[in-house]
Amino acid sequence: MGRVTLQTVADRVGVSRMTVSNAFSRPDQLSARLRERILDVAAELGYCGPDPAARTLARRRAGAVGVLLTDSLSYAFTDEIATTFLGAVARELEVTGIAMTLLSSPRGSGLTPARDVVLDGAIVYSVDGDSPALAWLRRRDLPLVFVDQVAEPGIPSINIDDRIAARTAAQHLVDLGHRDVGIVTQGMNAPYETVYEPDTDSVHLVPRERMKGWLDALRPAGVRVRAVNEAVNGEVEGRRAAGLLLDQPDRPTALLALSDLMAAGALHAAEDRTIAVPGALSVAGFDDSPLASRLRPSLTTVAQPTHEKGRLAAQTLMTAIERAQEGSTPSRARHQVLDTELVVRDSTAQPLN
Amino acid sequence: MGRVTLQTVADRVGVSRMTVSNAFSRPDQLSARLRERILDVAAELGYCGPDPAARTLARRRAGAVGVLLTDSLSYAFTDEIATTFLGAVARELEVTGIAMTLLSSPRGSGLTPARDVVLDGAIVYSVDGDSPALAWLRRRDLPLVFVDQVAEPGIPSINIDDRIAARTAAQHLVDLGHRDVGIVTQGMNAPYETVYEPDTDSVHLVPRERMKGWLDALRPAGVRVRAVNEAVNGEVEGRRAAGLLLDQPDRPTALLALSDLMAAGALHAAEDRTIAVPGALSVAGFDDSPLASRLRPSLTTVAQPTHEKGRLAAQTLMTAIERAQEGSTPSRARHQVLDTELVVRDSTAQPLN
């Protein structure tokens, strides 16, 4: 016995296949009486509605959008900023009944969901420009939206000005009187886990721009700057990196961290060494993740509208998809830059001298 | 001009459509020379590989599995336990190159990804038995795996024994000498935000079983038990609920919370009232989320192997899918119950008197 399809049901009821299709997908196309009879027979035969795969092929619409994150998908669930972003995307998609597919991009292996999974479009969030998965998405000619990503003509993008945002954090320290600042960061083109004189060399947009912003404020003020670069943006890494800086003879009086997560690690490192924050050490983060206000002392940081980014990304993608499906030529892609704001809390103060 | 398909490429190269298909999907079926030529022409024509929708239909395989969570999808990204679980699932799927689709289940609206999205199978995580989305997944006859869900014959499941686990936490308080305990929970069939004498009535598996477990230990020991029920499992809610209990005349000497998240709220509530923990109040959570050890005081809780749950769920699903696709009759579904362990930290101690 084969599977039950539209045809099976149609034969049994004695109508055309198309009518059965309409019974499920376009109820207004047939009489209520017939529709009911068809649905009854379908239920009786164990037919559970049009096959999604066939329907997707015929309608050229999948009912799912992709989200491509970093190379490692599981990162999506460890970083609080990523989860906030995804949550916002999810919330926005939820009401449209469209599913959200997380795309991984295992470097090296030939397995690439970005190539093989049915999608109507995708959000690309902070992915390296040379990622193979991104290359596939492009080639598939899907509507895309870039977030925290180098903007490209033709592709709508949503960003903050990381450089300016970072500068306000650094300027805040300068204004407080700090003249020796340590930077705790990640993803730079520099050796890991060692104190070095920082530059702005990185393939990753976000760390690079933030570094530029910090140096924009620190260098002209004649501040001494030392940095530690880590492979991963995590609390453990932040703790280790901050530790290296704090163990220097003549240690910095303030630390700037790439993220609130790394800043949390820095607070830990200070605690490990019984260095009082903000008395003997100021610490500033970036993101204003929920973590920032939970920490003790609460964290001075730069707030970025993560939730709004997700909302906008989803919204922008939906309209791009609609337009693409109508076949109308895409209107010029908007590049949105959202505002950030320095949030001063309890982790920064004047240096002791 | 129509879109570029296999046929377009085939015509151009002068081979059959099937050969082009093989060039992409089964390289061993043709000579390397021809394959290269086909790939070149394809690139030239802007053909970017087999259409996923068509391929999915023809192979009857989607390359994506679903994860159905609570009704509100965005919850998936706010609860640290949910994200840990999803992260583990993601990590496990990642290496197989299979994508993970998050299914929402908007009650009421007719929009149901669970019905319309192509999937090879799905993980159902702590979803009410009467969820419409779950009903659709069932009808579609997809391989399923249940997690934190009432086990059913024929469907592999992964659970912990919430009842016994909760009992160990409550017993711990009893053993310390507490004789007046407050319960901070969620999802019970009881009025919200009011102090009441608890019972075990709930449609939700997890809160119900944990409540049973707590009462198993508390009632026989003659402990006075009061509870507050909230609509949502969140920190804010935990704080409010704990506040209600702590504001009672003759307040409890210890609190049991449904989750570490609610327990965190309870710690906050104590702090608000300058009640010392664990000196004047003991607090115990559940889950052993990363949060538990971050909190001050660090939280006594019941550790459950959340990561392992995710890993196993993904693994179990993958084998179920394989078996289903081979057409072999599914072997009897395993119901796995994982171990839990009481983790005593700094938030519990003997009561004062």
Next chain:
DNA sequence: GGCTGCTACTGTACCGGTAAAGCAAGGAAA
């Protein structure tokens, strides 16, 4: 020289739907 066994391709038959045009019958408008 016939048989066997590759290798490398082709042909046929689906996979399970949907869009859009077609058409018959009945009722309203002219």
Next chain:
DNA sequence: TTTCCTTGCTTTACCGGTACAGTAGCAGCC
């Protein structure tokens, strides 16, 4: 009465692939 709409169902023509069973050509082998 004719014309024109509706309503309600059917017909036709795809959507873009893959599985599987050929088949042709050639080499090896006794």
